[in-house]
Amino acid sequence: MSPSDATADAVSAPVPDGGPGTRPAPAGGGIAEGTDRSTGWSTDQEDTLDLRLPDELLALFETGQPCSDDTDTDTDSVTAPDAGAGHGQQSWGDTTAPASSLTPADCDLLDGVAEWGPITTPVGVFQLVPLRVERDLALVSCWMNDPAVSAFWELAGPQNVTEDHLRSQLADDGRSVPCLGVLEGAPMSYWEIYRADLDPLARHYPARPHDTGIHLLIGAVTHRGRGLGSTLLRAVADLVLDRRSACARVVAEPDLRNIPSVTAFLNAGFRFSAELDLPAKRAALMIRDRSLRDLP
Structure with missing residues (x-):
């Protein structure tokens, strides 16, 4: 899950941002096996490593039936998306459309991202819409070829480069849900919401x-450099905490070189916890704690 980030108010952070560095999908993004070389850990004694697999993941192993990505494998028919229309009858402006028309709601380990719904932010109504390759590939590939983005995500090139990354996210047994960020009815950002405790990243920090x-x-x-990164990061982190009662922390690992991205996380209420040596980058471990969410 980890593409490196691009500017954060330019936020190209997988502001997760991470950028390449944790998940196997992006170029240079797979985490290799090995010892944890992280340094600078927080002194918070609660940052301990719990190696017990969650019950929902064990259930997947028992059934042997991973979720389908429910995407169209016919990439020959992919055309550039129309900013005014979505998949089928879904309009990007219609943020109240049934989640079931976008993606299977029961196929993720993140409490049904497709059903999280729209939220009102200081910059307008925003919604995470689970991605469909046949609908969204051309748009996301275009973004990935922006130099400011490709410097950290490393997914520039023909559409199949981005497609391979997206399909790897969709085929990941529900541990990651790639989404378009739709602001006031228009898609303007790409997000990956993922289970960090089930991700290779967990080998590099004290995951909970x-x-x-x-x-x-x-x-x-046109959406960069205006503070949107911080505003939307805070809103989505709050959304995660509101919709996922079992989640006590939202985490991210932007590239340390991506100062705008790190700054956006700090302005969104995340705290800097540590520097991480990941296979593809040196990252800043950023954490938004449920217990501290009301602090400015």
Whole structure:
């Protein structure tokens, strides 16, 4: 899940941001096996490692039936998306459309991202809409080829480069849900909401059960440099905490070189916890604690 980030108010952070560095999907993004070389840990004694697998993951192993990504494998028919229309009859402006028309709600380990619904933010009504490759590939690929984004996500090139990354997210047994960020009816950002405690990232920091990670990039240049990164990061982190009662922390690992991204996380209420040596980058471990969410 980890593409590196691009600017955060330019936020191209998988503001998760992470950028490449944790998940196997993005170029240079797979986490290799090995010892934890992280340094600078927080002195918070609660940052301990729990190796017990969550019950929902064990259930997947028992049934042997991973979730389907429910995407169209016919990529020959992919065309550039129309900003005014979505999948089928779904309009991007219609944020109240049934979640079931977007993606299977019972196929993720994140408490049904497709059903989280729209939220009102200081910059307008915002919604995470689970991604569909046949509908969204051309748009996301275009964003990935922006130099400000590709410097950290490393997914520039023909559409199949982005497609491979997206399909790897969708085929990940529900541990990651890639989404478009739709603001006031228009898609303007790409997000990955993922189970950090079930991700290779967990080998590199003291993960806690149900830690939820965020990756983000803001696509349109016109939306960058205006503070949108911080505003939307705070809103989505609050959304995660509101919709996932078992989650006590939202985490991210932006590239340390991506100062705008790190700054956006800090302005969104995340705290800097540690520096992480990940296979593809040196990252800043950013954490938004449920217990501290009301602090400015």
